Every structure is written in structure tokens, then in C-alpha cells.
Amino acid sequence: MKNRFSKEEVVRLYVNLVRTRALDKVMTEGLVGGRVGGHWTSQFGQEAVGVGSCTFLRKDDYILYGHRGHGITTAIPKGLPPEALIGEHYGRMIGGCCGVGFFREFDPDLGIVGLSGTLGGNFVVAAGLGIGAKMRGKGQVVICTEGDGTYGRGTFHECALMSANWKLPIIWGIENNQYMIYSHVSELYPKDNLADLAFGYGIPGIVVDGQDVVAVAEAYATAVERARAGEGPTVIESKTYRIEPHVFGMSDLKGWTPRPQEEIDAWRKRDPIKLLQERLLKEKVLSAADIERIEREAKDEMEKAERIAGESLPPEPEILDRSLYAE
Numbered sequence: 001m002k003n004r005f006s007k008e009e010v011v012r013l014y015v016n017l018v019r020t021r022a023l024d025k026v027m028t029e030g031l032v033g034g035r036v037g038g039h040w041t042s043q044f045g046q047e048a049v050g051v052g053s054c055t056f057l058r059k060d061d062y063i064l065y066g067h068r069g070h071g072i073t074t075a076i077p078k079g080l081p082p083e084a085l086i087g088e089h090y091g092r093m094i095g096g097c098c099g100v101g102f103f104r105e106f107d108p109d110l111g112i113v114g115l116s117g118t119l120g121g122n123f124v125v126a127a128g129l130g131i132g133a134k135m136r137g138k139g140q141v142v143i144c145t146e147g148d149g150t151y152g153r154g155t156f157h158e159c160a161l162m163s164a165n166w167k168l169p170i171i172w173g174i175e176n177n178q179y180m181i182y183s184h185v186s187e188l189y190p191k192d193n194l195a196d197l198a199f200g201y202g203i204p205g206i207v208v209d210g211q212d213v214v215a216v217a218e219a220y221a222t223a224v225e226r227a228r229a230g231e232g233p234t235v236i237e238s239k240t241y242r243i244e245p246h247v248f249g250m251s252d253l254k255g256w257t258p259r260p261q262e263e264i265d266a267w268r269k270r271d272p273i274k275l276l277q278e279r280l281l282k283e284k285v286l287s288a289a290d291i292e293r294i295e296r297e298a299k300d301e302m303e304k305a306e307r308i309a310g311e312s313l314p315p316e317p318e319i320l321d322r323s324l325y326a327e
């Protein structure tokens with residue numbers, strides 16, 4: 001495995017893949033069990049995109065993300081405590097989170113800016129953070145991850161132009177999972193590679209295998225170096241696939257017909273955890289016992305986080321007022 005990362009760093013990527021999948025399981029089971037309010041948009045099978053992009057960031061870098069997986073694959077590697085995320089969806093008050101669910105997995109101290117329910121709203125926030133980062137001159141970067149559908153919003157194109165002209169330290173991350181609710185990506189875009197959108201703005205546009213966490217991490221590391229050096233933004237399109245329906249448990253259609261089972265099965269074979277696991281075992285970086293231990297530790301961590309969330313108190317109404325409206 002020839003890449004810029006040490007064995008320990010590749011193992012860190014692997015551990016984060018396993019941790020985010022374990023958290024996804026807690027959340028889907030919580031939804032089915034009636035503990036999670038609202039809904040859950042599982043990121044199962046797409047973990048390498050977020051994990052590869054955010055595992056090696058600095059604490060003072062910023063991340064913004066879309067609704068897919070409610071940001072767990074980027075926010076957990078960035079340092080969000082899992083109990084805060086779970087508590088958010090259980091309607092509990094933990095740390096900076098206030099239990100309103102969905103919109104507020106937000107922690108300014110960790111550079112986790114969170115998601116915008118109005119998809120595409122985050123592009124504008126990312127541009128503003130990019131301007132701030134550039135003015136401070138400390139080499140901070142902004143990683144803005146959104147889905148393929150969301151990158152069709154006009155807000156992206158305005159912000160892409162601004163980021164190019166002003167050489168803002170932003171990485172525009174396209175998590176192309178082939179679908180936006182029921183529609184296939186080919187119904188929205190005239191070209192196969194969404195990264196090509198970048199070239200009109202004079203921004204590098206990179207396509208990467210979104211099932212290969214090391215390849216994703218390489219692409220982002222190169223773009224981050226470029227951004228920290230003041231050379232401006234990069235668009236990175238990670239090709240992946242949404243295994244679960246748009247929202248966990250809802251009907252799963254392509255247009256008005258079911259998605260082809262062979263399509264889902266083919267992508268399941270390219271599971272990011274399985275792919276890296278095979279490589280690490282083959283190269284004797286990890287043993288079967290290590291794999292088992294990593295899985296057990298991730299499961300224990302997320303179950304403990306779930307217990308903490310379950311035992312926490314719901315927020316007082318006054319706290320909700322303070323949290324929702326900035327003074």
C-alpha cells in the first residue's frame with residue numbers, strides 16, 4: 001500500500017470507518033426502537049468519503065456537511081463526542097448540543113459548523129468561513145461536504161466563483177452517491193463527472209474512488225496542502241453509492257420503479273470497510289484478532305455513548321430559545 005500515510009495513520013482511518021458504522025447501527029436501531037425522534041438518513045457504505053476527508057484535519061479547521069448520516073462520518077473523525085450526536089436525536093441536552101435534532105450537531109470549539117436543513121445553505125456559510133480563515137492567515141481550511149444533488153444549487157456556483165477569485169482555503173467535497181431521493185444523478189447533470197463543474201471556475205476538479213478511504217484521504221491531503229499554502233480551493237468528487245433508501249425505512253425507488261438489486265449488490269461488494277480490511281490483513285498490518293478488537297471497541301464506545309445520551313436530561317425551554325437564536 002504505497003501512499004503518504006504511515007501504517008498507524010491508515011489504521012486510524014480504518015478505526016474511524018468502523019466507529020462511524022457502529023454509530024450508524026446505534027441510530028438505525030434507535031429509530032426502529034422508537035428512541036430516535038424524526039428520521040435517520042443512513043450513510044451505510046459511504047463512510048470512506050467523510051472519514052477520508054476529516055480524519056487528519058486540524059482542530060481549528062472547519063467542517064460543514066449535508067444531511068446524509070447527519071454528518072457522522074465527518075464530525076466523528078473531527079472529534080464530535082458520539083453521545084452529543086446521539087443525545088441530539090434523543091432530544092437530550094449534552095455539551096453544546098441542545099436536543100432539537102437534525103440541525104444542530106454544532107460545536108464551534110471543534111470547528112464543527114454542522115448542517116443546513118435547507119440544502120445548499122452551507123455553501124454560503126463555507127464561503128464566509130473561508131474569507132475569515134484567509135484573513136486570519138493561520139492556515140485554516142474549510143471542508144464543505146454535500147451530496148451530488150445539493151451541488152446543483154445556485155448557491156454553490158456563486159460561492160465557487162468567489163472562492164476561485166479570492167483563492168479561499170475551501171475544499172468543495174461532492175459526496176456523489178448516485179441518487180437524490182428517488183432521482184438518479186444522470187437526471188440532473190449532463191456529464192458523468194461532477195468534478196468537471198470546477199473547471200469553468202479555474203478550480204482543480206478531482207475524481208476519487210469514494211469506497212477507498214486511503215485514496216480519499218490522499219486527495220484531500222493534497223487539496224488541504226494547496227489551501228493552507230494560499231493556492232485556493234479544490235473540488236473533490238468522491239464516487240460512492242447510497243445502499244439504504246433515502247431515509248431509513250422508507251420506500252426505495254428509482255423514478256417510479258425499484259432500484260435495480262444488481263446495482264445495490266455490486267456496490268455492496270465494494271464496501272469500504274471490507275476493502276481496507278482485506279488490504280490490512282494481506283499486508284499484515286492488522287491481524288484477525290486486531291480486527292475483532294477494533295470492532296468490539298467501536299461497539300462498546302457507541303453503546304456507552306448511547307447509555308450516556310439515554311440518561312441525560314431533556315433541554316429546558318429557555319435553553320432551546322438561547323440555542324436557536326444567537327444574541
Ligand SMILES: Cc1ncc(C[n+]2csc(CCOP(=O)(O)OP(=O)(O)O)c2C)c(N)n1
Binds near residue numbers: 120146151242246
Ligand atoms: C433546498 C432544499 N431542497 C430540497 C430539500 C429536500 N431534500 C432533502 S434531501 C434531498 C436530496 C439531496 O440529494 P443529495 O444532495 O444527492 O444527498 P443524498 O441524499 O444523496 O445524500 C432533497 C431534495 C432540502 N432539504 N433543501
Ligand SMILES: [Mg+2]
Binds near residue numbers: 148175178
Ligand atoms: Mg446523492
